[in-house]
């Protein structure tokens with residue numbers, strides 16, 4: 001298939017509207033997205049319908065959560081001049097394509113998605129035995145394919161979802177075509193280097209563990225959270241040597257600190273010439289220097305929320321145009337176009 005544009009390949013990615021984002025979201029996705037803006041034609045969306053698959057009972061926060069995600073997108077450095085940002089439900093063509101795909105997707109494909117079973121087993125406080133939850137990857141396929149995305153930036157664990165999107169594209173193309181031409185390209189996963197970002201308790205940073213450092217945390221909160229962060233368990237006393245390679249604070253340094261600080265940490269920890277409090281202070285310095293400019297950028301939009309909403313409206317309009325063009329092709333390939341068509345041989349207009 002030809003690329004979506006002659007110059008730049010198209011990248012698609014979304015984030016659920018879970019509210020304010022944390023450093024794990026930044027390291028795991030946003031930081032990469034910011035770098036991709038100039039290399040690719042990027043569409044980044046806030047997946048509010050996806051949030052409904054698990055939080056359908058109480059929707060009172062969904063809209064504000066979406067706006068909070070947008071503010072963190074902007075804070076992290078996504079630039080509306082260089083990428084397109086929008087809320088999924090503002091481009092309803094996603095839902096139309098989802099419906100078409102749901103007709104052709106075999107149930108067995110969805111039941112074998114690893115995250116389906118895993119989440120059903122792990123999220124016990126919610127009833128996930130819904131049609132929407134099972135169909136989550138079909139909606140994801142629609143999200144990607146409606147823009148004919150060339151690449152989808154994902155971590156290793158999301159690769160099966162992209163593979164399912166490719167299978168759905170293949171199946172659609174096998175049933176329907178546009179005068180012999182396939183409607184959908186098969187998007188490729190763009191594997192993003194997944195740096196290990198521990199939360200304050202040493203487990204993976206996640207809101208559900210309550211161990212996050214938020215992009216909006218003010219400096220005193222960041223420093224306080226760092227103070228309580230777990231360290232190498234071998235350093236019981238100040239005089240015990242430690243190992244930054246097995247310490248969550250060491251992991252933070254590897255991601256955020258410069259080479260000189262990293263050298264001080266490595267040497268000082270292993271020889272017990274520094275204490276953990278001092279070491280955590282350096283980690284906090286590094287975090288604060290990254291978070292401060294983000295918080296300044298965020299403030300501009302917090303003070304003027306209309307500015308942020310305008311960005312969403314412009315993004316939805318642009319995304320909607322692309323989605324419309326794709327839906328026209330989808331309908332035409334299925335012989336279901338919205339255009340008037342005279343019966344062959346019949347006189348038109350009579």
Ligand code: SF4
Nearest residue numbers: 242247249269276279
């Ligand atoms: S000195 Fe730093 S890297 Fe070493 S155990 Fe303490 S906090 Fe971790």
